[in-house]
Amino acid sequence: MSHVFPRHCHSQVPVAVGGEGVWLIDSQGNRYLDGSGGAAVSCLGHGDAQVTQAIKDQLDRLAFAHTGFLTSEPAEALADLLIQHAPGDLDRVYFVSGGSEATEAAIKLARQYWVEKGQPQRARLIARRQSYHGNTIGALSAGGNEWRRQQFGPLLLDVSHIAPCYDYRERAEGESPEEYGIRAAEALRAEIERVGPETVMAFIAEPVVGATSGAVPPAPGYFRRIREICDEYGILLILDEVMCGMGRTGTLFACEQDGIAPDILCIAKGLGAGYQPIGAMLCSRAVYDAIASGSGFFQHGHTYIGHPVATAAGLAVVRAILDRGLLPQVRVKGEALQRALEARFGQHPHVGDIRGRGLFRGIEIVEDRATKAPFDPARKIAAALKKAAFARGLICYPMSGTIDGRQGDHVLLAPPFIISDDE
Numbered sequence: 001m002s003h004v005f006p007r008h009c010h011s012q013v014p015v016a017v018g019g020e021g022v023w024l025i026d027s028q029g030n031r032y033l034d035g036s037g038g039a040a041v042s043c044l045g046h047g048d049a050q051v052t053q054a055i056k057d058q059l060d061r062l063a064f065a066h067t068g069f070l071t072s073e074p075a076e077a078l079a080d081l082l083i084q085h086a087p088g089d090l091d092r093v094y095f096v097s098g099g100s101e102a103t104e105a106a107i108k109l110a111r112q113y114w115v116e117k118g119q120p121q122r123a124r125l126i127a128r129r130q131s132y133h134g135n136t137i138g139a140l141s142a143g144g145n146e147w148r149r150q151q152f153g154p155l156l157l158d159v160s161h162i163a164p165c166y167d168y169r170e171r172a173e174g175e176s177p178e179e180y181g182i183r184a185a186e187a188l189r190a191e192i193e194r195v196g197p198e199t200v201m202a203f204i205a206e207p208v209v210g211a212t213s214g215a216v217p218p219a220p221g222y223f224r225r226i227r228e229i230c231d232e233y234g235i236l237l238i239l240d241e242v243m244c245g246m247g248r249t250g251t252l253f254a255c256e257q258d259g260i261a262p263d264i265l266c267i268a269k270g271l272g273a274g275y276q277p278i279g280a281m282l283c284s285r286a287v288y289d290a291i292a293s294g295s296g297f298f299q300h301g302h303t304y305i306g307h308p309v310a311t312a313a314g315l316a317v318v319r320a321i322l323d324r325g326l327l328p329q330v331r332v333k334g335e336a337l338q339r340a341l342e343a344r345f346g347q348h349p350h351v352g353d354i355r356g357r358g359l360f361r362g363i364e365i366v367e368d369r370a371t372k373a374p375f376d377p378a379r380k381i382a383a384a385l386k387k388a389a390f391a392r393g394l395i396c397y398p399m400s401g402t403i404d405g406r407q408g409d410h411v412l413l414a415p416p417f418i419i420s421d422d423e
């Protein structure tokens with residue numbers, strides 16, 4: 001009997017013993033194509049010699065030094081590299097151990113920013129109903145996925161959740177994608193006005209929505225209008241690129257494609273590519289300066305921030321993404337994947353939508369294509385899909401999410417950037 005506490009208490013899963021490229025291998029010798037990189041993590045595939053060597057070299061030099069006393073060479077180098085390629089005036093990097101820690105830190109930084117600026121009444125976070133920002137209490141409060149939030153309601157922060165930007169379900173007949181993008185973004189202004197602009201500290205969103213509804217890209221112009229509204233009211237824009245960042249959509253940061261930069265940016269998953277647990281929060285010069293020229297102390301921290309081995313892995317991963325020319329490959333392979341999915345499933349009676357950017361693609365499963373009606377949740381379509389694919393040697397990431405009271409099923413594909421055409 002296993003003493004590991006699994007998420008699914010009644011399912012027995014095989015023991016992974018190896019990984020080669022896009023393949024995972026279990027103790028029985030079965031091979032699984034890692035079609036979702038776990039959960040959009042393994043962007044370089046498994047067994048990358050350069051990344052593992054960088055980790056070994058760092059371990060030989062130094063495993064750990066607490067950042068309360070010392071910084072480390074890999075942390076400094078990774079921060080420099082990220083800032084060199086980051087959009088806008090993002091200027092400082094705060095390293096953490098994963099995605100939830102990154103968004104949690106972002107929420108606290110936004111709050112402290114306003115306290116330092118002498119506006120302590122700004123405590124309200126606005127988020128979107130179609131979103132997932134992590135499982136810790138603050139991050140879960142920001143997320144809108146009802147299924148994940150349900151039983152924790154009494155513990156959650158009071159966050160405003162506005163309508164998502166969800167072309168497939170929300171764009172009106174006769175409305176152009178551009179018109180819809182503006183209309184969807186204006187929901188932010190309406191909520192700011194409703195709660196009182198002087199009480200709002202920040203708006204948080206995923207540029208391409210991941211786990212809640214399967215690689216949903218924004219409508220054209222949506223984020224430009226969001227940026228304008230945030231600027232108009234002086235509200236901080238936090239972008240959560242934990243899943244869609246680090247090259248997954250074909251640019252290092254997903255928001256580059258929307259022509260905007262946030263005040264705070266969260267990354268994780270692909271940053272460590274699964275070789276080490278690492279995440280990061282990047283913030284603008286103005287946000288950093290508010291703390292530096294105010295109290296001079298960010299009231300937040302974890303034991304493993306800036307971990308030398310984790311940052312050494314992150315440094316090797318980002319160098320690999322940039323130096324091996326993987327970003328243009330993600331764009332080309334992503335288009336090929338979209339075409340292949342459309343050719344194979346485009347007319348399938350239960351496929352409602354196929355979408356995404358780069359190697360971040362989602363398929364929305366519906367009971368009725370014409371009405372877009374989802375399946376009855378009791379049928380547990382996503383769980384059945386996951387099982388059926390796994391039995392055939394494919395790891396994909398099907399999820400059910402409740403948005404605006406409707407249950408929807410989708411499959412997320414996020415294969416390693418090194419995947420070949422055949423694979």
Ligand code: PLP
Binds near residue numbers: 039134210242243
């Ligand atoms: N934010 C987004 C957009 C995510 O997709 C996730 C995880 O799926 C998280 C945050 C939380 O990251 P982690 O699971 O590393 O805590």
